[in-house]
Amino acid sequence: MTDLVPKAVATTMDTSPVLAVRGLSKSFGRSASADMLAPGCHDISFDLMPGETIGIVGESGSGKTTLGRCIAGLLPSDVGVIEFDGRDIATMTREERRDFRRRVQIVFQNPDNALNPRMTVGSFVAEALKNYGLGSKDERRGRLLELAALVGLRDDHIDRFPHQLSGGQKQRVSIMRALACEPNIIVLDEPTSALDVSVQAQVLRTLRDIQERRSVSFVLISHDVGVVRYMCRRLMVMYLGRVVETGSTEAVVAEPAHPYTRALVDAVPRLRRTHERDFRLLSDTATRRTAAAACQLRLRCPLATDACAMTPPMRQVGDRHDAACWSVQPSRLGDSQS
Amino acid sequence: MAVDDRPIFVVKGLCVEARSDGRPLNLVDDFNISLSKGEVLGLVGETGAGKSLSMRASVGLLPPAIRAASGSIYFGGRSCSAGETRALRSHLGRGICLLLQNGRSALNPFMRVHAQIDRILSYRGHARQDRRSAIDALLESVGLPSQEIGTRYPHELSGGQAQRVAMTIALASEPLVLIADEPTTALDVTTERDVIQLLLSLCRQRDMSLVLITHNLGLVANNCDRVAIMHAGHVVEIGPTASIFKAPQHPYTLSLLQAIPDVDEPRELIPLTGSSPRPGAFGDGCRFATRCPHVDTDCKARVPDLIAVGDRLVRCVIPKRSKVGTVPGMKREHQAKWPAQSATP
Incomplete structure (x- = not known):
């Protein structure tokens, strides 16, 4: 049974963080004038515990997406250290980095751009499994069925193309692919802002169910305080590139x-x-x-x-x-x- | 807020169709609204519910392949058929104005703000020497400094500023009815609140009626006198905002309210199964039947009529069965009893 408030990780205090961000900065282009802050994010530090969800809220241009992409290794940081499982991601060896890429996944806002229109759901998700050599061909099919059930898709959805799916189903496919390689962290960048409220509710519940079953950590980027309040125990508020407030969601909202x-x-x-x-x-x-x-x-x-x-x-x-x-x-x- | 009861804008029996493979495809059916002077009506529903389409049909702005099959529109003291596109369009800029989602796309990218407003005023027959002061007054009424903003091009404006300029242009023709189609969806919440409140205060000052099309129920709850909830081309519930939000009668309205994460008191979300049916897959019965937790055989036989239930109209057979109590309200005592796993048994 799900609680009305997001679950805390029972052992928050005595486990080490799965992700530690220290003094992270990443800026783009030049600022309007020399003494102004360039767009991007600046001097961000936080820890993410196994099985925890941290919410990042802020308006457009506050740097939340930049932060998410740095964490997922899609953007190199200018300054600062991101440690995954105790290792700095900037100095990882090739193999370590490949492992990191498997274990840190990202789900984008718009599933239309994230899926390959020419691949069926099954081949799209299996591609991730194949890439990391997870399972034989027969095992992969079983794994696909298991993943589909986990994100709330039916078996017959596996052989469909993205255009045969609704927006909510497409976002589930994105989540399915992110989950395929048993990641430790999923960065969710506005996962429901392109969806209608009733579908948003389905996806948010699915995400929480998944988290209870697999102890995966989420970094949830959103502009919707209600969504973050529902999903996260802890929250960071960003404004124009800087973190301005952080604490338990309950305290920050109240x-x-x-x-x-x-x-x-x-x-x-x-x-x-x-x-x-x-x-x-x-x-x-x-x-x-x-x-x-x-x-x-x-x-x-x-x-x-x-x-x-x-x-x-x-x-x-x-x-x-x-x-x-x-x-x-x-x-x-x-x-x-x- | 005192509202003059005589309606100034009425849409009756509007039906909108697209043609697909030679067969008509119903998009909006039996759409009726009436708007009194100074009234604020919220039009809510999910993507594809027909909110924008029905309002576009009532001003003759449907896309090429889509047409109004039946219905009549009353405005400015006379009625005309929904098919008379030219007559309907003649109201635009002369009594009815549209405000669209993205303010910037409503502006001409090659013209400075001053010049764009000036053009509208000149169409309206304002003398050249008066226009400058009129522009300043209009910009000031939406909270923009005329000196600073007036000389800018649209790309030099922020989203909130662009939406305010678009609002200025709409106001320049002194409309009686403003149709705002998702006017704040592209804006951040803090800006959204400012823009909506500005819009409402302008309506109040000018005794202007507003149709606020949105998918954000929170905006409607706080700002609209009445609300119409649309699902798959039908209005399923329409009535005073406060009473609908307190005790929704249509299962769809209730499920929308239950699907919104609450900021202050988080509770479990109860999602609907599936998604809205697509046009062409509506079937003969209630269009909500495939997702409704209370569905029975009556529902699938034919489309329920809009029936009066207390102070509102509801398109559902449940209230008629006089078991209104079986649809759980948003009252707090019900919340604890909600099943934790799924809304549908």
Whole structure:
């Protein structure tokens, strides 16, 4: 039976992280002017435990997809270290890297672009198995059936082409291929934003069921706070390339500390009027970008002061809940814990 | 909000068809809405439900292979048949305006913002010397600094800015009815909230009616007076937003509400099985029958009529069976009883 809140990994404390990201930066092109931050992500650090789901939320241009692609090894980082299973992915040997590629998979937002229109579901997924020499031909067929059942596809879907499937089914095929090689981590880059709500619900439930059965870790990138709240125990909020708040999803959503998170949580349209707070950023009609050395939210933040000309450090605001904002009073929890 | 009861825009019995292999393929069937002055109507449903298509048909903007087979549209004091494309289009820019999903695609990429608005005003017969101040006033009403934004080209605008400029252009012709087709889907949530609230305050100021087409039920819950829920070309439930969200009567409405992850109180999602039937595969009965957890033989025999249930219309036989209670409401006491594994037994 599934719980109403995402399950914590029972042994979070005494296992080592499957993925450790330290000071990761990746930027593209040049910024508008020399002292501004280039698009991309900057100075990101976090750990991912086996079987855990971490959510990454932020608006478009916040660098969440860049971060996801760096983790999946699709983009080399400029600065910083990504350690998978204790090994730095930048310095892996050929064999190690091949193993890494098998064990870290990615599911893209739009399944239409991710599937090969000329290959049936079966041959498309079996290609991944073949590539890593997993199983004989007969074993592979059995494996395909097993995988199809796992992601909620019927046996007869295996012989279909992508154009014969609906959007939700295509996304299941993407997930199926990602799962084929028994990965340790799947990066889910907006896996449901191209889907309708009823289909989104099916896919999200499937993902949670899969996680309970196989202890795979997810990095869930989304702009939908509701989706992240449903899927993740822990959450990172990004704004223009930097992480501005991190903590348990429950705490971040209930007690957001950073002004961007507050505005984000308050702006989510709700079905029932359960939410009274209404914190707003200044209108988006002015320029957003500010100097790289400053807090990136500065020009839109109603709480901005002179102090915001310097990038605020991450400070603890609650139990394992950190935010990067000068306006936030750091909690004393940190003293008592350390 | 006081709403003048006389409808100013009415769509009656609209039926939209495509031709495929010489046979008509029904896309939207028996579509009826009426809009009072200053009213905000939400039109929600999943991809392919016919939300955009029905509204496009009512202003004569259907794509070439698709036509309105029957129906009539009342606007501006007279009625005309849904097939009279030319007459319907004549309302556009003169009383009815469309606002589309991507603001930037509604703008001419080669013209500065000022010039685009100026052109609309000149069509409307504003004298040259008055236009500049009118442009400034319009841009200001959508919260854009005219000096800074006016000289820009569309590619120099952010998504939210482009949508606001598109809104300015729609407002420049002082419409009575604004049809906004997913106006905020391409925007970030914080911007979305600002743009929607701006849109609503403009409607209120100008006593303008709004049809808000969206798949985001949260937006509708907070902003619309009435809501129409569409599934596979049919309106399945229509009525006051608050009461529909409190106690949905159609199983599809309920399942949509149950499929949305709640931000404040996470609960298990209850997904529908399968997906909406495609045009051509609707069958003779209720188009929701293949996905409905309460389906029985009545449902497959013929399309249920829209029947009045309390303050709304519902296209379902369940309320008539007077067992409304068997459709679980969104009340909290029901939540704990929901089966954990699957919604369908």
